[in-house]
Amino acid sequence: MVRWLNLLKANTRKEYIELKRYLPNTLAMLFTFYFIFLGMFLGIQVIGDPGSQDINTQHVIVNYIFWFLAFMIINSIGWEVINEAMRGTLEQLNMSPMGIWRIMTSRLIATTLLYAVMIVFLLYLSMFTTGQWLNIDIVSIIPVLILTLISMFGMGFIIAGISIVLKQVQAFLQILQFILAALTFVPLSLSPLLAYLPFVKGVDLVRDIMINGVTLTQIPAGDFLILGFNAIFYLLLGLGIFFYCERVAMSKGLMAHY
Amino acid sequence: MESIIEVKNLKKTYKKRKTREYIHAVSDVSFHVHRGEILGLLGPNGAGKTTTIKMLCGLLIPDSGSIQVNGIDMRKKRLHGLRHISAVLEGNRNLYWRLTVRENLEYFAGNRGFSRKDVAVRIDELLVQFNLKEKENELVNRLSRGMQQKLAIAVAMLAESEVILLDEPTLGLDVETGYEVREILKNIVRDENRTIIISSHDMDVVQDLCGRTVIINEGKIITDDKVENLLKLFEVRSYTITLGGLLTEEQQQLMHQKFPHVVYTPDTVQSTLEIDLAKSEDIYDLFNVLKLNHIPVESFDRSTVNFEQIFMKILKGGETHGSLAQSS
Numbered sequence: 076m077v078r079w080l081n082l083l084k085a086n087t088r089k090e091y092i093e094l095k096r097y098l099p100n101t102l103a104m105l106f107t108f109y110f111i112f113l114g115m116f117l118g119i120q121v122i123g124d125p126g127s128q129d130i131n132t133q134h135v136i137v138n139y140i141f142w143f144l145a146f147m148i149i150n151s152i153g154w155e156v157i158n159e160a161m162r163g164t165l166e167q168l169n170m171s172p173m174g175i176w177r178i179m180t181s182r183l184i185a186t187t188l189l190y191a192v193m194i195v196f197l198l199y200l201s202m203f204t205t206g207q208w209l210n211i212d213i214v215s216i217i218p219v220l221i222l223t224l225i226s227m228f229g230m231g232f233i234i235a236g237i238s239i240v241l242k243q244v245q246a247f248l249q250i251l252q253f254i255l256a257a258l259t260f261v262p263l264s265l266s267p268l269l270a271y272l273p274f275v276k277g278v279d280l281v282r283d284i285m286i287n288g289v290t291l292t293q294i295p296a297g298d299f300l301i302l303g304f305n306a307i308f309y310l311l312l313g314l315g316i317f318f319y320c321e322r323v324a325m326s327k328g329l330m331a332h333y
Numbered sequence: 334m335e336s337i338i339e340v341k342n343l344k345k346t347y348k349k350r351k352t353r354e355y356i357h358a359v360s361d362v363s364f365h366v367h368r369g370e371i372l373g374l375l376g377p378n379g380a381g382k383t384t385t386i387k388m389l390c391g392l393l394i395p396d397s398g399s400i401q402v403n404g405i406d407m408r409k410k411r412l413h414g415l416r417h418i419s420a421v422l423e424g425n426r427n428l429y430w431r432l433t434v435r436e437n438l439e440y441f442a443g444n445r446g447f448s449r450k451d452v453a454v455r456i457d458e459l460l461v462q463f464n465l466k467e468k469e470n471e472l473v474n475r476l477s478r479g480m481q482q483k484l485a486i487a488v489a490m491l492a493e494s495e496v497i498l499l500d501e502p503t504l505g506l507d508v509e510t511g512y513e514v515r516e517i518l519k520n521i522v523r524d525e526n527r528t529i530i531i532s533s534h535d536m537d538v539v540q541d542l543c544g545r546t547v548i549i550n551e552g553k554i555i556t557d558d559k560v561e562n563l564l565k566l567f568e569v570r571s572y573t574i575t576l577g578g579l580l581t582e583e584q585q586q587l588m589h590q591k592f593p594h595v596v597y598t599p600d601t602v603q604s605t606l607e608i609d610l611a612k613s614e615d616i617y618d619l620f621n622v623l624k625l626n627h628i629p630v631e632s633f634d635r636s637t638v639n640f641e642q643i644f645m646k647i648l649k650g651g652e653t654h655g656s657l658a659q660s661s
Contacts, residue, residue: 078446085443089432096431096472163426166392167488171444172415178444325394328347328387 079181082173087185094189108197112139116205133209133286136201140194141278142259145227146252147190152183152231153248156238165239166330169321176317179235183228215284215291222299223277225306230273232313236320240329273309276301337417337495337528338366338389343398345384358384360552362398368495371522371529373543373560375644381552382532383500389530390420390498403495416445419492422500425481427488430474434465434484437473441488452491459487463517479510486514490521496528497521503538515541536641540564548647556647560640567643569613571636574606577629584626591622594646607636609646 094101112135119131159165169175202208234251238244263269263279270276280298283289324330345359359381366372376382387393389400391411400407405414421427428437435456442452460466463483473481482502489497502518503511515538521527533539539546540560548556556563579599580588588595588606592615596607610616623630638646 077448081443081446081448081451084448085440088443089429089436089440092436093429093431162429163423164429166422167427167441168444169392170390170415170418170420172412173444173446174412322394325392328384328393330392 078173079177082177083181083184086178086181087188090182090185090189105193105197108143109200112136112197112201113204115139116201129207130286132205132207134282136198136205136207136209137282137285138260138278140198140201141274141281142256143197144187144190144194145230145255145259145274148183148187148224148227149230149234149255150248150251151186152179153234153238153244153251155182156235157242157244160239160242160330169325169330175321176232176314179232179317180228183231187224209285210288212284212288212290215289215294216281218291219277219280219284219294219302222302222306223274223281226273226277226309229306229309229311229313232310232317236313236317239317239324240320242329270301271305273305276305335368336365337368337403338530339399339401340364340385340389341399343385343388343400344396345381345388345393346396357552359388359395359549362549362552362554364547364554364557366496366528366530368528369522369526370545371518371531371543373539373546374530374532374549375534375539375546376549377648380549382549384552385549386420386422386498386500386530386532390418390422391415392422417494418496418498419489419494420498420500421485421489421502422498424485424501424504425473425478427485428473428481431472433470433472434460434476435469437484438488438491442491445492455491455493459490462520463487464513477510479506479513482506482510483514483517486517494527496530498530498532500532501535502531502533503535504533511535511538518542536639536644539644540640548644550648563643563647564638564640567609567638567646569635570610570615571638572608572610572616572619573634573636574608574623574630575632575634576604576606577631578602579604580628584628587622587626591618603631 115135116132119128119135123131156165159168168178171178198209198211234244234248237247258272258275259278261269261275263275270279276298280289280294280302283294341363343359343362344357347356347358348354349356362381362385374382374385384393388395389402389407391407391414395408400414402414403417405417407414429440432440438456438459439449439452442456443449457466460469463486465480465484465487468476468480473484476484482505486497486499486502489499499518503514506514518529518531519542522529529542531539531543543560545559546556546563547554579601580597585597588597592608592610594609594611598605598607608619610619622628
């Protein structure tokens, strides 16, 4: 457990240092996020139905923030694998007695923690810009968010595994951001089966909490069961695919190839 | 002497994507490495060295065969085995260029489960040992290639593993830094009883550092012997004969027939014959041939050979391996 913790600390520190060292890049990312958000907000103001402007803006804030979170967690792990292979450090990571899957887990957690800080800032900035103050009920949001994040980690492992084998997956990662957008923006009312896709249920519940003021005790147990099922299912699926891809890469000698 | 690495009947085959043809990268390779020795793993490009090294450090799964590191089966308990082995496979590319020297050391230690506090003293020692103390807060991308290479080795050292694998540790380094790295490696083995496996094309490095070499060609081991033995053996078997004139066509043909590895350099005043004998006893045949064919000999000298020449001779004459192994 101590070794796990040291691994997590080392990766969080590294991610933080790199975010600082690549500060222009980090700032550009935040500005891009904010300007796209402004574009959507103005779109609602200009061409949206005046009667539902407020609710639409609130939906956009929650969906867009969630998409950014999913995008950062899931996509960034794919980019990290590609970058590590290009740098020549991927093999070094794979030689750690902790196992590359543990390193990737710490990277996912570290990325989530660091981006969570940025996301909270962006959330308040978005609310301030639009004048739409959402219900930030931490006690209700955190349990839902943790279960949702676990299913995102599962997706992250799938992307990391595919990247380890194929490496040149940049085009796929570009497409993935639209898939993630679809998963976060789609309303669950379209089909109940969508609840079994990764993090769709989670986003729906967070929307309920932040927009409709639903509290933790008001969330039906069935919804939590679905969230829990999704978290376990996608995490296990992600790990299974990751281990399989790692083995394929180690059998075919693809670990260092780019 | 205790073996820290035991490799038995290792095989690895790749399938070419386009032609679907199978390439036997490593075929039935077996060798062992003693604790506290520096072993040179040598061979021409494409011989199977890198494949062997990657299987040793658990980056590549062999088709068959076994690898034991400190008694641990790498195929069954890979992560456990990796505690005993570390490697520098791509030199300065194995580092994070946007982190400082110290941050790199701390990060890689963290990836093996150590805290910054656990390794603080050891990092200070390594920085001094590798002459990097003044650069500890410098970003890696601002260091010279030599310093980056030293840092990569320091990272491998920090792992506290008994075995360190180094692929081309002195590639691209200037003479001074190359010498410094060699001295550091010697000290590591002498003072810390670690085991080092070096893969290199620089035969001066091999001759200077390695006690023993395993030479691989076309995926097979063609020589496994002490450097000292190989030097002695080839010195004994390599001669330069200075002749008092030219050889006739007939004499030349006869020499080539009897001694296929002879090199004749004609000169009207003093011609030379450079000859490698397959066995030391062949020297008697050589005397007979020279005498019976009235070849005028002015001097007969033992040739000085360096390890590079030996390496080339072994590669060219794979059939001599048997006799080498027996002689040692």
